[in-house]
Amino acid sequence: xxxxxxxxxxxxxxxxxxxxxxxxxxxxxxxxxxxxxxxxxxxxxxxxxxxxxxxxxxxxxxxxxxxxxxxxxxxxxxxxxxxxxxxxxxxxxxxxxxxxxxxxxxxxxxxxxxxxxxxxxxxxxxxxxxxxxxxxxxxxxxxxxxxxxxxxxxxxxxxxxxxxxxxxxxxxxxxxxxxxxxxxxxxxxxxxxxxxxxxxxxxxxxxxxxxxxxxxxxxxxxxxxxxxxxxxxxxxxxxxxxxxxxxxxxxxxxxxxxxxxxxxxxxxxxxxxxxxxxxxxxxxxxxxxxxxxxxxxxxxxxxxxxxxxxxxxxxxxxxxxxxxxxxxxxxxxxxxxxxxxxxxxxxxxxxxxxxxxxxxxxxxxxxxxxxxxxxxxxxxxxxxxxxxxxxxxxxxxxxxxxxxxxxxxxxxxxxxxxxxxxxxxxxxxxxxxxxxxxxxxxxxxxxxxxxxxxxxxxxxxxxxxxxxxxxxxxxxxxxxxxxxxxxxxxxxxxxxxxxxxxxxxxxxxxxxxxxxxxxxxxxxxxxxxxxxxxxxxxxxxxxxxxxxxxxx
Numbered sequence: 001x002x003x004x005x006x007x008x009x010x011x012x013x014x015x016x017x018x019x020x021x022x023x024x025x026x027x028x029x030x031x032x033x034x035x036x037x038x039x040x041x042x043x044x045x046x047x048x049x050x051x052x053x054x055x056x057x058x059x060x061x062x063x064x065x066x067x068x069x070x071x072x073x074x075x076x077x078x079x080x081x082x083x084x085x086x087x088x089x090x091x092x093x094x095x096x097x098x099x100x101x102x103x104x105x106x107x108x109x110x111x112x113x114x115x116x117x118x119x120x121x122x123x124x125x126x127x128x129x130x131x132x133x134x135x136x137x138x139x140x141x142x143x144x145x146x147x148x149x150x151x152x153x154x155x156x157x158x159x160x161x162x163x164x165x166x167x168x169x170x171x172x173x174x175x176x177x178x179x180x181x182x183x184x185x186x187x188x189x190x191x192x193x194x195x196x197x198x199x200x201x202x203x204x205x206x207x208x209x210x211x212x213x214x215x216x217x218x219x220x221x222x223x224x225x226x227x228x229x230x231x232x233x234x235x236x237x238x239x240x241x242x243x244x245x246x247x248x249x250x251x252x253x254x255x256x257x258x259x260x261x262x263x264x265x266x267x268x269x270x271x272x273x274x275x276x277x278x279x280x281x282x283x284x285x286x287x288x289x290x291x292x293x294x295x296x297x298x299x300x301x302x303x304x305x306x307x308x309x310x311x312x313x314x315x316x317x318x319x320x321x322x323x324x325x326x327x328x329x330x331x332x333x334x335x336x337x338x339x340x341x342x343x344x345x346x347x348x349x350x351x352x353x354x355x356x357x358x359x360x361x362x363x364x365x366x367x368x369x370x371x372x373x374x375x376x377x378x379x380x381x382x383x384x385x386x387x388x389x390x391x392x393x394x395x396x397x398x399x400x401x402x403x404x405x406x407x408x409x410x411x412x413x414x415x416x417x418x419x420x421x422x423x424x425x426x427x428x429x430x431x432x433x434x435x436x437x438x439x440x441x442x443x444x445x446x447x448x449x450x451x452x453x454x455x456x457x458x459x460x461x462x463x464x465x466x467x468x469x470x471x472x473x474x475x476x477x478x479x480x481x482x483x484x485x486x487x488x489x490x491x492x493x494x495x496x497x498x499x500x501x502x503x504x505x506x507x508x509x510x511x512x513x514x515x516x517x518x519x520x521x522x523x524x525x526x527x528x529x530x531x532x533x534x535x536x537x538x539x540x541x542x543x544x545x546x547x548x549x550x551x552x
Contacts, residue, residue, distance in 0.1 A: 019078065023050050023086040035073035051090040058087040122178030125185045132215040133190065133200070136222060141172045143341060149231045149260055154239035160196055161230055167192045168226075197221055216292075216345050223291050223343075228261025253337060255289035265291040268337035270378055274330045276315065281322040287336070292343040297361050304367035308344065309376060335377045342371075 015036045021028045028049055033042055043054045059067040061084040062076040078084075104112055121142075124134040140146055150169040155162050167189040174184045194201035200218065202211040232247065234240040240260070247258040256266040267290050274283035295307040312333040320327035348361045374385055 017078065017080045017082075020081065020083045021046065021049070021086050022083060023052070023088075026050075033073065033078065035078065037073075039067055039069050039071055039073075046086060050086065050088075052086065052088040053091060056088040060085045060087065120179060122175055123183050124175075125183050127185070127187065127190055128209045129212045130186075130190055130210075132213045132218050133193065134186070135215050136218045137168075137171070137186075137189075138175075139219075140222060141175060143264065145233060145260070145264055145340075146227070147172055147176075149227075149234055149240040152234045152238075152240040153231065154241050156241040157230060160192075164189075164192050164196050164226065165230060197225070214349075219343070220291065223261045223265055226261075227264070228257070228259045228291075231260040232258060233260060233263050254287045256337065261291060262289070263339075264341050265339050265343055266337070267291065267293060267335060267339055267342070269333045270336050272332045272334075273318075274332075275320055275322070276328045276330055277320070277323065279323060280320050280327055280329075288333075292345045294345050294347050295365070296347045297363055297365065299363070301363065301365060304344065304365055304371065305373075307346075307365060308373070312376060335373065336381055338373070338377070338381070342373075 016032055016034050018030045019033050021031050023046075031045065031049070039059075040054065043057050043059075046052065046057060046059075047054055061082070062078060064076065067076065067084075121138075124130075124138065126134065150165065150172055153165050153169065155166070171184070171186050171189045178184055200210075200213050200221075202213075203209065204211050229245070230242055231240050232242050242259055250256045250258055250262065250266070253266075253268055256262040256268050269288050269290065270285055271288050272283060272285045275281055293308055294311050295301075295304060296311045297307060301307045301310070314331055316329055316331050317326050318329055319325070320329075346365060349358050350361065351357075352359045374382055377385070
C-alpha cells in the first residue's frame with residue numbers, strides 16, 4: 001500500500017508543472033498546471049487570478065496556436081516554465097452597495113413586525129407555560145359580543161368575580177390598542193385567573209414553574225364559569241351583568257339559558273338512548289346541552305365532518321333502571337340548535353391501558369372553510385335552515401335580476417344614443433344652436449350659409465364684400481340701394497364661406513337673380529330675397545327698409 005501511495009504521489013508530482021501566464025501588461029509566474037486535468041480547471045485558475053470569464057479566455061503559446069477546451073496538455077507539449085499568453089477582457093468588479101444590506105433574519109422581532117404591517121393584532125407574552133391561556137383568550141376576545149359585554153359590565157357580584165372580569169376587560173383594551181410591533185404582558189389577568197381557578201395554578205415538582213395545562217379545559221372554564229355565570233348579552237344601553245344565577249331559558253330552547261356562554265356557544269341536542277341488552281327499558285329521548293362539539297380521532301379519521309358525525313353515535317355504559325345495574329346503551333345525538341359560534345374540540349388525548357398513561361394522537365385532520373352540518377340536525381332545524389336558505393337565494397336572485405335589467409337598460413340607452421337618426425327610423429336631427437352662438441331663435445333651422453349670413457356680423461361682412469365685388473358700385477346714403485353690375489359678388493362670397501357645401505337653387509336665384517342674369521340681377525335680387533324669407537317664415541315683421549335690404 002505504501003508503494004502504491006508513493007507511486008501515485010510521484011505521478012501527481014510529475015504531472016504538475018509551473019508555467020508563466022502573460023495577460024496584457026501583467027505577468028503571473030509559477031502558476032500550477034496539472035497536465036492530467038482538463039483545460040477548464042486551468043481556466044478556472046486563471047479566472048481567479050485575472051477575473052476574465054472562462055468563456056472569454058483565449059490561451060495561446062502552444063503548438064497549434066490556441067488551446068481548445070477538450071485539448072490534452074501532454075499532446076500540446078507544455079513544459080516546465082513555459083510562457084503562455086492569455087487573451088480576454090475582465091469583468092468589472094461589482095461595487096459595494098451604498099447602504100449596507102440588512103437581512104430580515106438578522107433583525108429583532110420588534111423591527112420585523114414594524115416593517116411588515118402594523119394592522120396585525122398584538123400578541124400575548126408567554127409568562128411560563130401560559131400558551132394555553134393566551135390562545136384561548138385571543139380567540140375569545142376577537143368575538144364582538146364578548147368584547148361588548150366586557151365593556152358594559154357594571155361590576156356586580158363578589159370581589160373575586162369583579163376582579164377577574166375587570167382584569168379581562170383591561171386586557172381586551174390593551175390588545176385593541178396594540179399591534180404586531182408591541183406585545184402585551186398579561187401579568188394581572190394571569191394572577192387573578194389562577195386565584196379564581198386554582199387548578200391552573202399547579203406547580204411542577206421542585207418549584208420549577210407552573211405546570212402546562214390543556215387549552216380545551218381553559219376554554220371550557222372561561223365559557224361555563226365566566227361568561228355563562230356572570231355575563232349576558234347587553235340589551236341596548238343596559239349593563240351586561242347577570243341578574244341572578246338561574247336566568248330564563250332561551251327562546252324555543254329547553255336546556256340553554258339566557259346567558260352569554262349559552263347564547264354564543266350553546267349547542268342543544270336531542271339524545272336518544274336505546275338499551276342494547278335484553279330486558280332493558282324502551283328507547284327514550286331527552287334534551288341535552290353542550291358548549292362544544294367533540295371530534296374523536298382514531299385511525300380511520302381523516303376529515304372534520306366525518307369525525308363529528310361519528311362522535312354523535314357511540315356506545316356507552318350507564319345505569320339501567322329496568323336491570324338495576326350498569327348496562328350498555330346505544331347513544332345517538334342530533335343537533336336541535338346551532339349557536340352563532342360553533343366550537344369544535346379535537347379529542348387528541350386518550351388513555352392507553354398498556355402504558356397506563358395519556359397519549360396524544362398526532363394524526364392530521366383536514367377541515368373546510370365552511371362546515372355544513374345540516375345533515376346532523378333534527379328535521380325541524382333542517383326545515384328552518386332550508387327556509388332561511390331559500391329566502392337568501394331569492395334575495396340574491398332578485399338582486400342579480402335587478403342588476404341585469406339595469407345593465408341592459410343602460411346598454412340600450414347607450415346604443416340608442418350612438419345610432420344615427422336614420423337607423424332609428426326617425427328624421428335626421430337638425431343642428432340647434434342656442435343664443436350663446438348669437439343665432440336668433442327664428443334662424444336656427446336655416447341652411448348653415450344663410451345662418452351665418454343672417455347673423456349681425458355676417459350681415460356686415462356680406463354687405464362689405466358685396467360692395468367690393470360690384471366693380472365700382474357705391475352705396476347711396478340715406479337708404480339708397482346698392483348699385484352695381486351683375487350679381488357675381490354674392491355668389492363668390494357664399495362660395496368662399498362654405499366651399500365644401502353646395503348651395504341649393506333657391507339660394508343661388510335669390511343671390512344672383514337667376515342663371516347668368518347680367519343686367520337684371522341686381523334689381524331682382526331684393527325681391528327674390530324677400531320671397532325666400534316669407535317662404536321660410538323669416539319675415540322681419542315691420543316690412544323692412546331699403547337700408548336693411550341694402551345691408552343684406
